[in-house]
Amino acid sequence: MSERKATVASSSGLHARPASLFAAAAGEVGVEVTIAMDGAPAEDAMDASSILSLMTLGAEHGSVVVLRAEGDGADAALDKLAAMLETDLDAV
Amino acid sequence: MQSFPGVGVSPGRITGTIKQMPRPLAEPPAGEKLAAGTDAATATAALQTASKAVQAELQARAATARADAKAVLEATALMAVDPMLIKSAVKLVNAGTSAERAVWEAAEAVAAMLVNLGGYMAERATDVLDVRARIVASLRGVPAPGIPSSDQPFILVAEDLAPADTATLDPEKVTALLTAGGGPQSHTAIIARSLGLPAVVAAVGIDQLPDGTEVYVDGAAGTITTQPGEAERAAAAAWAANSSLLSVFDGNGTTADGHLVPLLANVGGAADAVKAAAAGAQGVGLLRTEFCFLERxxxxxxxxxxxxxxxxxxxxxxxxxxxxTLDAGADKPLPFLTDATEPNPALGVRGYRTDTSSPGVLERQLAAVAEAAGGSEADVWVMAPMISTPAEAADFAAMCTAAGLKVPGVMVEVPSAAVTSESILREVAFASLGTNDLTQYTMAADRQLGPLAALNNPWQPAVLQLVRLTVAGALAEGSGKPVGVCGEAAADPALAVVLVGLGVSTLSMTARSLAAVGAVLATVTLKEAQEIATLALSANSPAQAKDWAREKLPILAKLGL
Structure with missing residues (x-):
């Protein structure tokens, strides 16, 4: 199991357009990626490719979240998605 | 050729083909099981096919949508195939629930979660429910609810339209509105006038015509006919040529003999106000502040x-x-102010009355208005909706004074306020007639009900009498306090002349109607308007009042109004 922590950079948090862009990207990396707030138990992590999960996660600008994935390509996928979270997607 | 007589609520003559608005989707019955002979795997496959079809349709719409709508449609398209939503629906299918019921319940749970989060997330719950309805419609093989999408312009036919439909109504595609239900003051009428679309309401049977039927619509006469001929096509062409002349208002409302009647705009927010100012409005006669509270x-x-x-x-x-000030209740419920379980909300705790059930909201609103007015150059007047007694008027005036607002007024919508306007105007600085509600309360006819459209007509002589009484009370009060009109009646050029003849000093309407009302008003003297008003007051029916007034206003036929 690989893990990355990332700080949400989008000014509106992980809602609206940033959530759409991130969910779409998470659906395309080829491995199942989960997302949870930093400090929350791993079994409560949610599917990162689900826009509805992202919206109910309640991650605001500046929140720290944990991404997890397993298997081939997990590290590359997590690097890509963590970098995306640390970009202000509202400004894209 | 078939004819469908209705009530014309927004002028314009046009031919086109119709599309029916699909009926609201019925909820799959609770406990609905997989049909006999359908296994869970087949139902799951059908659900996935439907969810992908909905995603594809929403993506296609996003591709052609304007920037603001595009982002919402893209997010909604993703929701249609959302793993969390589909997984929990599949779980229910595996336990034997039908695919329709499974997605219904799964989406219900997600929507409830979003509502609990409040704010922006709560607003997105509507999108989840929209996606759910689309998936269920796709599973059933019926058209998705909501305004149909089309590459070609069409005439929209519906039972009635709700305020929420305005958001998705594209005036580039929809060229006219026809409804089987609704009355002259229904939301369909208000939407049509604000978009400048010809519209006929209460046209019984129109919702039975098949999609693609070609019709001719006359939104002033209130007629719809199928199989339009040469005469109808010529009339539509003449309207198209004429209507551009009716789109410019010079910003100077006056009768032929120079009696000034400022023409103001009804607006719901800053975007509306900017448009209204560009259309020549001489001010705002009605700022509906509930629009910044709705869906909160x-x-x-x-x-x-x-x-x-x-x-x-x-x-x-x-x-x-x-x-x-905030006008919540009846057809505009607000969760933090109004009680949705009232048996008779139009006669319930609404408008100014919510100040007694939820004290503080109005006081804070007046403070915000005073702060906003303090930093602006506008001449700000404030009025309370649903005032019924002089005591309420006095209380409202005291609240305005306490907030530092100098010009308090009242809406006259309740017949008691019209009858006692002299006493009420001793307490406040002005009155504004809200003809939509005044009509429904005078005639005891719910403004949303199609079968009552004939009663619910501002041309009713009883309503005109109450307008006359309100003005008479203002004169008797003695200090020249103005009485305006800010209901839909002011947007009808013929009725506007009658109102001016009855002594109304300003008319406030949707900005679209300013030019037509201004053009017609400029053709009559004040004395002629008074004569037309006297005629209308003496009529036996709204149809007779309208016919008599229109006979004296030949300009209307000439302009196709």
């Missing part, structure tokens, strides 16, 4: 309110802006 679970903050009001004030520097 909690009261907007003072900062939000100040910004919303100032946006409108800034569009009219040096001009009058009449702000109506």
């Amino acid at each position: 679970d909690t009261e907007p903050s003072r900062e939000e309110q100040v910004a919303a009001y100032r946006g409108v004030f800034d569009a009219f520097p040096g001009k009058k802006v009449v702000l109506r």
Whole structure:
């Protein structure tokens, strides 16, 4: 199991357009990626490719979240998605 | 050739093909099981096919949508195939629930979760429910609910339209509105006038015509006919040529003999106000502040309110802006103010009356208005909706004074206020007739009900009598306090002349109607308007009042109004 922590950079948090862009990207990396707030138990992590999960996660600008994935390509996928979270997607 | 007589609510003559608005989707019955002979795997496959089809349709719509709508449609398209939603629906299918019921319940749970989060997330719950309806429609093989999408312009036919439909109604595609239900003051009528679309309501049977039927619509006469011929096509062409002349208002409302009648706009926010100012409005006669409260679970903050009001004030520097305080209740419920379980909400705790059940909201709104007015150059007047007695008027005036607002007024919508306008105007500085509600209360006819459309007509002589009484009370009061009209009646050019003849001093309407009302008013003298008003008052029916007034106004036929 690989893990990355990332700080949400989008000014509106992980809602609206940033959530759409991130969910779409998470659906395309080829491995199942989960997302949870930093400090929350791993079994409560949610599917990162689900826009509805992202919206109910309640991650605001500046929140720290944990991404997890397993298997081939997990590290590359997590690097890509963590970098995306640390970009202000509202400004894209 | 078939004819469908209805009530014309927004002028315009046009031919086109119709599309029916699909009926609202029925909920799959609770406990609905997989049909005999369908296994869970087949149902799951059908569900996935439907969810992908909905995603594809929403993506296609996003591709052609305007920027603001595009982002919402893209997010909604993703929701249609959302793993969390589909997984929980599949779980229910595996336990034996039908695919339709499974997605219904799964989406219900997600929507409830979003509602609990409040704010922006709560607003997105509507999108989840929209996606759910689309998936269920696709599973059933019926058209998705909502305004149909089309590459070609079409005439929209519906039972009636709700305020929420306005958001998705594209005036580039929809060329006219026809409804089987609804009355002259229904939301369909208000939407049509604000978009400048010809519209006929209460046209019984129109919702039975098949999609693609070609019809001719005359939104002034209130007629719809199938198989239009040469005469109808010529009339539509003449309207198209004429209507551009009716799109410019010079910003100077007056009768032929120079009696000034300022023509103001009804607006719901800053964007409306900017458009109204560009259309020549001489001020705002009705700022509907509930639009910044609607679809909210909690009261907007003072900062939000100040910004919303100032946006409108800034569009009219040096001009009058009449702000109506929060008018919640009846057809405009608000979770934090109104009680949805009232058996008779039109006669319930609504408008100014919510100040007794939820004290503080109005006081905070007035403080926000005063702050916004303080930083602007507009001449800000404030009025309360649903005032029934002089005591309520006095209380409202005292609240305005306490907030530092100098010009308090009242809406006259309840017949008791019209009858006692002299006493009421001793307490406040002005009155504004809200003809939509005044009509429904005078005639005891719910404005949303199609079968009551004939009663619910502002041309009813009883309603005109109450307008006359309100003006008479203002004269008797003695200090020349103005009585305006800010209901839909002011947007009807013939009725506008009658109102001026009855002594109304300003008319406020949707900005689209300013040019037509201004053009017709400029053809009559004040004395002629008074004569036409006397005629209308003496009529036996709204149809007779309207016919008599129109006979004296040949300009209407000439302009196709």
